Amino acid sequence: MSTPLPLLERLRAWAAHHAYVFFSSLGRLCRQPLSSALTIAVLAVALALPAGFGLLLTNVRHFAGDWQGAGRLTVYLRPEARRDQAEALAAALRDDARIASVTLIDKDQALAEFKRASGFGAALDALPDNPLPHALVLEPAPTAAADPAALEALRDALTARPEVELVQLDLDWLQRLLALLDLAQRGVRLIGVLLGLAVLLIVGNTIRLDIQARADEIRVTKLIGATDAFIRRPFLYTGFWYGLFGALGAAAVLAAAWWLLRAPLGRLLALYTGLPEPLGPDAALLGRLLALGIGQGIAGAALAVGRHLKAIEPR
Amino acid sequence: MLRFERVGKRYPGGRDALSDISFELPAGAMAFLTGHSGAGKSTLLKLIAAIERPSRGALIVGGVNVARLPARRIPALRRRIGLIFQDHQLLPDRTVFDNVALPLVIAGYRRRELARRVRAALDKVGLLDKERVYPQTLSGGEQQRVGIARAVVHRPPLLLADEPTGNLDPDLSRDIMNLFCAFNQVGVTVLIATHDLALIERLPYPRLVLRQGRLVDNPLAVS
Numbered sequence: 432m433s434t435p436l437p438l439l440e441r442l443r444a445w446a447a448h449h450a451y452v453f454f455s456s457l458g459r460l461c462r463q464p465l466s467s468a469l470t471i472a473v474l475a476v477a478l479a480l481p482a483g484f485g486l487l488l489t490n491v492r493h494f495a496g497d498w499q500g501a502g503r504l505t506v507y508l509r510p511e512a513r514r515d516q517a518e519a520l521a522a523a524l525r526d527d528a529r530i531a532s533v534t535l536i537d538k539d540q541a542l543a544e545f546k547r548a549s550g551f552g553a554a555l556d557a558l559p560d561n562p563l564p565h566a567l568v569l570e571p572a573p574t575a576a577a578d579p580a581a582l583e584a585l586r587d588a589l590t591a592r593p594e595v596e597l598v599q600l601d602l603d604w605l606q607r608l609l610a611l612l613d614l615a616q617r618g619v620r621l622i623g624v625l626l627g628l629a630v631l632l633i634v635g636n637t638i639r640l641d642i643q644a645r646a647d648e649i650r651v652t653k654l655i656g657a658t659d660a661f662i663r664r665p666f667l668y669t670g671f672w673y674g675l676f677g678a679l680g681a682a683a684v685l686a687a688a689w690w691l692l693r694a695p696l697g698r699l700l701a702l703y704t705g706l707p708e709p710l711g712p713d714a715a716l717l718g719r720l721l722a723l724g725i726g727q728g729i730a731g732a733a734l735a736v737g738r739h740l741k742a743i744e745p746r
Numbered sequence: 747m748l749r750f751e752r753v754g755k756r757y758p759g760g761r762d763a764l765s766d767i768s769f770e771l772p773a774g775a776m777a778f779l780t781g782h783s784g785a786g787k788s789t790l791l792k793l794i795a796a797i798e799r800p801s802r803g804a805l806i807v808g809g810v811n812v813a814r815l816p817a818r819r820i821p822a823l824r825r826r827i828g829l830i831f832q833d834h835q836l837l838p839d840r841t842v843f844d845n846v847a848l849p850l851v852i853a854g855y856r857r858r859e860l861a862r863r864v865r866a867a868l869d870k871v872g873l874l875d876k877e878r879v880y881p882q883t884l885s886g887g888e889q890q891r892v893g894i895a896r897a898v899v900h901r902p903p904l905l906l907a908d909e910p911t912g913n914l915d916p917d918l919s920r921d922i923m924n925l926f927c928a929f930n931q932v933g934v935t936v937l938i939a940t941h942d943l944a945l946i947e948r949l950p951y952p953r954l955v956l957r958q959g960r961l962v963d964n965p966l967a968v969s
Binding site: 654 | 821829835
């Protein structure tokens, strides 16, 4: 007569069966290399796309972050203001804690530079006198630079001075860029959610077909007394493998794209001075890909198993 | 071991497959269930293994009322029953060894004990030399014996067979029947559905006769 096994023995057997199913589900994937590879390729692309966009966005933020301090102020004095007035103002501003540095651009020097850079040399020579004012370029201190309200207060204070004509705060474009990045980030998140859903559905559908192909086997094992957990196990592990290989495939796609783009990107960045090194795919990204891929793989399998296993009962 | 109390099975649409079935098969006994095809033999066996659920009555298997058994308890019930089918229900993509081992894998036996028991079961049905082949390469009689080995490998106290000799010639059928008798002699309760009256004629076991879903001959009636 059959006697129930002792608990420890059953636990050991349970662990052994997990280990067995872990590898046998992998073996099953390997026995259908073409269809498995196709599924994994689709998963890899679906995972690589949002990860790639995310990486792109992270880089743009990375560069923009470096420009955060570029909330610089340009102070144009009134045309009749004299050089010594400009120097006095510059000296006063250098003592201001909110300002890191002050550069005085003399109006003659500015005109010479403009003639050289603009190509309007002859036209400018025709003018009776220099139309340009003296100007001061102010670099805000880091604390003030991070605070748009402080910069605006500084601008208003400077505008109120009698010798100042106009203060230009180069903040608008930065704010626009950051707003654009926020929008892009939301877009990338949306794409990420949709493609994550696609991974779920791809794995779910693959497992559904697998369940249908093995319906007879499921029926027989149910007849012999297999529990639902026992029958679910190989399918959940199959989902795990799909997720794992899909994530590794996505990492390979990103690594290849990075390898292809790195040199031209480096040449482009070399044209701008003072930019930080671009960020490539790293271990943290691989970890996120693996977590997402495996999680969605198992979830997709669980979804399919939950929906379709109950329908297969012995007759 | 097995007791039916006024069990009825009505399929959706109103057809009564079984009505008012009452009998008791004591532990260690063996009996045949006969009747024409369509008389309800398969349905009766399916009720015992909870493949179908009764519409009325109580069905006690080993002290448990299968009629009220929650779905999550069904696997435990089936592990205490050895089921044998006319069409074997073997898995074609697994070897004879793996087919026979399946109940032990499900029950959680470890490799060494599992192999020992599988070989003992295959030895009993005379197929020890076929453990590495796939079922399709075997003859019908051999496949049926693999099915029997799988049904007894975990030593269930109750063995149910649905037309186990349905496709076999008389000599093979006798071999199979002798196997069941041998299992019964070591204490297994056995219930065999068959329409082959010539085969069981000389065997000294009670016969339940079904006709249109009713027991018309019932030597196992509950007193």
